[in-house]
Amino acid sequence: xxxxxxxxxxxxxxxxxxxxxxxxxxxxxxxxxxxxxxxxxxxxxxxxxxxxxxxxxxxxxxxxxxxxxxxxxxxxxxxxxxxxxxxxxxxxxxxxxxxxxxxxxxxxxxxxxxxxxxxxxxxxxxxxxxxxxxxxxxxxxxxxxxxxxxxxxxxxxxxxxxxxxxxxxxxxxxxxxxxxxxxxxxxxxxxxxxxxxxxxxxxxxxxxxxxxxxxxxxxxxxxxx
Amino acid sequence: xxxxxxxxxxxxxxxxxxxxxxxxxxxxxxxxxxxxxxxxxxxxxxxxxxxxxxxxxxxxxxxxxxxxxxxxxxxxxxxxxxxxxxxxxxxxxxxxxxxxxxxxxxxxxxxxxxxxxxxxxxxxxxxxxxxxxxxxxxxxxxxxxxxxxxxxxxxxxxxxxxxxxxxxxxxxxxxxxxxxxxxxxxxxxxxxxxxxxxxxxxxxxxxxxxxxxxxxxxxxxxxxxxxxxxxxxxxxxxxxxxxxxxxxxxxxxxxxxxxxxxxxxxxxxx
Numbered sequence: 001x002x003x004x005x006x007x008x009x010x011x012x013x014x015x016x017x018x019x020x021x022x023x024x025x026x027x028x029x030x031x032x033x034x035x036x037x038x039x040x041x042x043x044x045x046x047x048x049x050x051x052x053x054x055x056x057x058x059x060x061x062x063x064x065x066x067x068x069x070x071x072x073x074x075x076x077x078x079x080x081x082x083x084x085x086x087x088x089x090x091x092x093x094x095x096x097x098x099x100x101x102x103x104x105x106x107x108x109x110x111x112x113x114x115x116x117x118x119x120x121x122x123x124x125x126x127x128x129x130x131x132x133x134x135x136x137x138x139x140x141x142x143x144x145x146x147x148x149x150x151x152x153x154x155x156x157x158x159x160x161x162x163x164x165x166x167x168x169x170x171x172x173x174x175x176x177x178x179x180x181x182x183x184x185x186x187x188x189x190x191x192x193x194x195x196x197x198x199x200x201x202x203x204x205x206x207x208x209x210x211x212x213x214x215x216x217x218x219x220x221x222x223x224x225x
Numbered sequence: 226x227x228x229x230x231x232x233x234x235x236x237x238x239x240x241x242x243x244x245x246x247x248x249x250x251x252x253x254x255x256x257x258x259x260x261x262x263x264x265x266x267x268x269x270x271x272x273x274x275x276x277x278x279x280x281x282x283x284x285x286x287x288x289x290x291x292x293x294x295x296x297x298x299x300x301x302x303x304x305x306x307x308x309x310x311x312x313x314x315x316x317x318x319x320x321x322x323x324x325x326x327x328x329x330x331x332x333x334x335x336x337x338x339x340x341x342x343x344x345x346x347x348x349x350x351x352x353x354x355x356x357x358x359x360x361x362x363x364x365x366x367x368x369x370x371x372x373x374x375x376x377x378x379x380x381x382x383x384x385x386x387x388x389x390x391x392x393x394x395x396x397x398x399x400x401x402x403x404x405x406x407x408x409x410x411x412x413x414x415x416x417x418x419x420x421x422x423x424x425x426x427x428x429x430x431x432x433x434x435x436x437x438x439x440x441x442x443x444x445x446x447x448x449x450x451x452x453x454x455x456x457x458x459x460x461x462x463x464x465x466x467x468x469x470x471x472x473x474x475x476x477x478x479x480x481x482x483x484x485x486x487x488x489x490x491x492x493x494x495x
Contacts, residue, residue, distance in 0.1 A: 120335055121337060121339060121340070123295055123333070123337060124333065124339065125339075125351075126293075126326070127326060127331035127333075127400075128326065128351035128355065128399070129355045129403070130350070130351060130354060131319070138339075138354070139339055142341050143340070143341055219341060219383070220340050220341045220342065220343070220383035220385060221341065221383075221385060
């Protein structure tokens with residue numbers, strides 16, 4: 001294997017890890033964001049207070065610091081829990097940290113989207129005796145999705161690139177593989193350019209996917225315009 | 226909160242009235258300090274078409290919205306005849322409210338069709354999820370209703386592709402699909418261009434001719450006179466005058482009603 005001086009496989013493996021971390025964090029982060037948004041609009045004081053604290057803290061600290069604090073904090077906490085030194089798995093730590101970060105920003109995106117669904121759409125569901133859960137699933141969720149998608153798209157691009165930060169705690173992602181290859185071959189420019197091209201490919205494909213999703217979410221709304 | 230009490234009729238036999246489709250007893254609604262419904266009582270018999278008139282701020286819309294708990298009333302009782310549902314304001318649970326809502330079909334001033342769903346989807350969702358109809362059953366029912374309101378060809382359209390008048394007729398079909406005991410119309414033509422009003426009124430008139438029980442909040446005085454068998458005039462959250470349309474329009478006893486009618490005749494309206 002002479003492709004990229006033998007580092008081709010490594011780079012591909014790194015790229016796959018990057019995608020895995022990003023996609024896992026996306027799914028979990030959306031769940032966290034939805035819960036956070038519902039907590040914020042719930043009108044239940046304690047929940048709102050908790051969600052406000054969460055988004056204020058997480059959005060106010062650099063991502064890199066959050067990753068480091070969660071990684072080393074996790075190591076200390078788990079070691080104390082089991083009474084011996086436990087090293088946190090870099091993948092799990094990365095997903096956890098990015099989920100926390102993505103969830104905080106997604107909470108705000110979803111909160112705005114929830115509030116943007118017209119009251120009259122919800123009243124129509126109530127008047128037809130649909131339960132709260134059904135109203136949420138059939139009316140609120142599909143409509144808030146439309147308002148949330150552009151914001152979520154931005155967050156997804158940020159998330160995809162933030163995976164590179166996880167390499168500081170030892171995750172074998174695209175960034176780390178590129179950096180190792182750069183050091184070993186004394187040809188940093190080539191490998192960093194390749195990494196950049198791969199990130200750009202992922203984000204570009206994402207943008208196409210997002211455009212399709214937005215089109216689908218906007219059905220019934222923009223047809224006549 | 227309102228208590229659901231199916232035994233209430235047995236324990237209070239004098240309260241049961243077999244011909245009453247809807248009975249409202251001493252309903253009160255406050256927004257903060259402002260009381261907008263002040264102890265209002267109203268009975269609608271089966272087949273009654275009652276038009277509710279009054280100037281803006283008289284509490285007409287709030288009254289309708291209290292009946293199905295879109296605005297939870299502060300005090301009072303709501304009885305739906307055949308189904309023995311009693312809602313005593315202040316202690317109603319969600320299940321009881323939904324039982325009430327199944328029997329009260331609501332048509333809104335602004336139609337409120339779900340924008341992300343097609344006409345057919347708008348009509349079938351509640352029958353499927355609330356009444357437990359199968360999808361084919363619900364679709365069959367929806368198709369029949371679309372024929373009835375004259376919009377069968379629009380079944381796959383989205384609301385944004387329809388005129389206001391068409392949307393309102395779909396909204397009526399959506400309410401009818403639940404087969405409610407009583408239909409509530411909250412200014413059904415007020416948001417429509419004048420040339421679209423006629424089609425909607427025609428549908429409502431046909432429903433009245435079928436013998437459906439309906440409460441209509443409206444500003445269309447001529448229509449109210451033709452279609453209703455009773456007029457209720459609200460003033461500051463209370464019934465100022467009520468009676469058969471001819472008596473109401475030709476010799477109202479209340480000076481407020483006389484003033485209202487003359488202002489409507491001279492004023493801005495058709």
